[in-house]
Amino acid sequence: MNKTETILLVDDQPENITIMIEALHSQYTLLAATDGAFALERAASEPRPDLILLDVMMPGMSGHDVCSRLKSNPATQDIPVIFVTSLDAPDDEARGLRLGASDYITKPISPPVVQARVRTHLDLKRAREQLQRQNTALEELVRERTVEVVEAQRERVESLKHFAAAMAHQIRNPVMSIGGMAGLLLRRAPEGSRLADYAEAVREDSLRLESLVGDVSEYVSLSAGAFHEVRVEGLVEAALARAREAVGEPERLRVESALQPALVRVDERIVVMALAEIAINALEFGGNGEVCLSIRGGAEAAPGWGGADRARYGIQLSDDGPGIDGAILPYVTDPFFTTKARGVGMGLTKVKRVVCDEHGGTLRVESPATTSEKDGGQGTSVLLDLPLA
Template identity: 25%
Template sequence: MNISSKTIFMVVDDFETMRRVTCNQLHLLGANQIVTASNGAAALDILRHKHVDVILSDWHMPTMSGLELLKAVRSDKKLRNLPFIMITAEAKRERVAEAIANGVNSLLVKPYTTQHLGQHLEKAMAYKPRPATSAAPGTSRPAAPAPAAKPERPATILIVDDTPDNLHLLSHMFKEEYLVRVANNGQKALEICCSDDPPDLVLLDIMMPDMDGFEVAQRMREHPSAENIPVIFVTAMAGEDARLRGLKLGAVDFVTKPIDPEILKPRMRNFMRYVALRKQLQADYDGMLDAARLREDLEHITRHDMKGPLAGIIGLVQTLVEGESMDRSQLTEQLRLVEQSALQVLDMVNRSSELFKIETGRFQLDAKPMKIADMLQRVADIACAAVATKHLTLSVQAGTAASDGMPQALGDAMLCYSLLQNLVKNACEAAPSGGQVSITLHDQEPLLIVIANQGAVPAEIRSRFFEKFVTYGKSDGTGLGTYSAKLLAEAQGGSIALDVNDATDTTSVTVRLPRAPAP
């Protein structure tokens, strides 16, 4: 990613070398405004006196930990929406869940490369703050679904030996299973291990000129990019003193020369399982974070969808209160609409689990015929009551519910009602006072429902009209209505499209739904 030179980063870590490494990685990504702090308390003091755009904090620190800093930031009205990336080797799921519940934007597992840092920064900085909800204050959300991750490349091993024959033998032995890099001296090995693309495991010869394997391992343990890389010593030294020294330097195994491929290969596979587990840890954290955000996104969608029916209920009740001259049939009709709207709200609450399944790809449609004309009329009636003060003209061209020849849609009635209610509500809100909104059902295969209103969608959001959190000109808008409608239409095998006519200053949304076979 390319970071704007105007973006100000804060790096918080009690380990000075790690702060320098992270700052250097940010510089490589294009950042040139970075402030640092050695613990959470110092960081919080800086944040209260200096503008910062993104926080990258280590988890375990003295004075104030990264988690404590996160909680302090999220509880501060001026700071609560700052993107916050936690850098950690934490392996306890309950602790990770606590960080997620407190609004962390991303969790980055040590060790990591500049590329991985850039990917997490891109996701964290794309999140858009929302109005406070039952979630942790300031919790931010992605502006759009994250792009699919690229396939993982094979694990990388670094073979370090000053003897060309040994390098050739070992590299040939493992080239079919791993990406193999070689170094013929300790200095080159260190450069590779401490680079932004370190290997996953090092096969390290001990007896080398200038810098032996012990010194290489010692210096690896002093550098954040290399300190956690597993090392297998390859040596002709058989003494216990050498083995003990190697273990103190973090060696995971010793291989004695001459090398026996039948012994070395299984050992390598065993330690590569450790590498895979570390990578899986990052994937688990990402999955936990994504799932938590998705659940909260769906809660927002449900709350958003409930506003229309609730507003309709209020409008209908107000009509009942003011309608002194109503006869019994009119009163009964109004009460039935109130009942239908109340049931609709209850169904929306129950539907949240279905929305979760849709977004996670686990939804299974139980399609049934639906009287779509009747549904459109009910949606229109509720919308009229909700926006009565705007004095809109809302027309429905779909025949009558009693018409035997009216086509039926094939889908889920609850999902279909919600998507239509969202679109009609949006159209009524977008239309000017005294304006017109029309709903037209076209009898064809697939069925076409066109919802049109006066007022053209602003050019700035047309290309992103159905994306999550896209809104314009509404201070209380969540940008979830059209996104939810698209999600629900596609879940039923349908589609949705936007058409804007600047010449007539109108907007049309067309929904295509499968048509039920004739009985």
């Protein structure tokens, strides 16, 4: 008979080992140890036993101590242990099971019982190992498929970028031509005439369409490139400078900043753009006066939401503007949604793309702003998080 499974017999009484050998030798390869120290050595050596029959009452190192040591060693922790003992009190059995034993056999042993218990736990061990192999194979398959999906998605994004760039080029040229001809017609039309009004309307719509093409092109180009470690303070400073330059009235923006110093790993170019969009929104909706933008950042920047994840850095930007009507708040990150007379409504859509899609983060917009200073007053808060370096 081919004996493919190995059992380690541990007992300080040779006669007990002899009895177990008689019960099991025809089916298994057997190893023996008469003390705890030697048992641990044999268990960790090759061939590694598939199961251990372990006496509890041994001098020096007890069976309980041996079991505890076996289960604390990664090399032997998965080997099933069956206690063989004359102790039959429920508390003794419970103690052994708490230590990690798989079963309990009381002395004097019955060979058929020993054979049945051993076979059961070897079958269970084999089933666990087979399940582990299947799980490992499945995980590897999932990893391979994930790589394939990511690569296919990257190719689709690249294709979309090329398509959008080509479409933008094809649309922008005639739009600029239409706008130019409308401007020429406007200069030649009699002032105040209906022809001048028509020419002005065509010129304004051509400018709006050109702006729309530019925004869509920028949105498609927001795929993250190389990620680098960047200081959060530097990102915010660059974004505020970009926002002030975009609105042309830098003195209108007052900033109160409380950023915990940290390094994040991001594509700096698109993150600066996203943060700048938030500040620009605050200025555009804040009327003609001064706008105060409160910026907080760190692991505790926004307790209770995604930014509290210790692996990410949360940022909260809160303005003191009029706030956003609750009826439209759920739609402010949707493409082309805007309540402004001018603009195409892509600002927060681009922010969502950068934070969520390209950096795996969370974005939330709240109004009234959730700052301790406002205590539920007006204003809007944008909460987002970025991966820590």
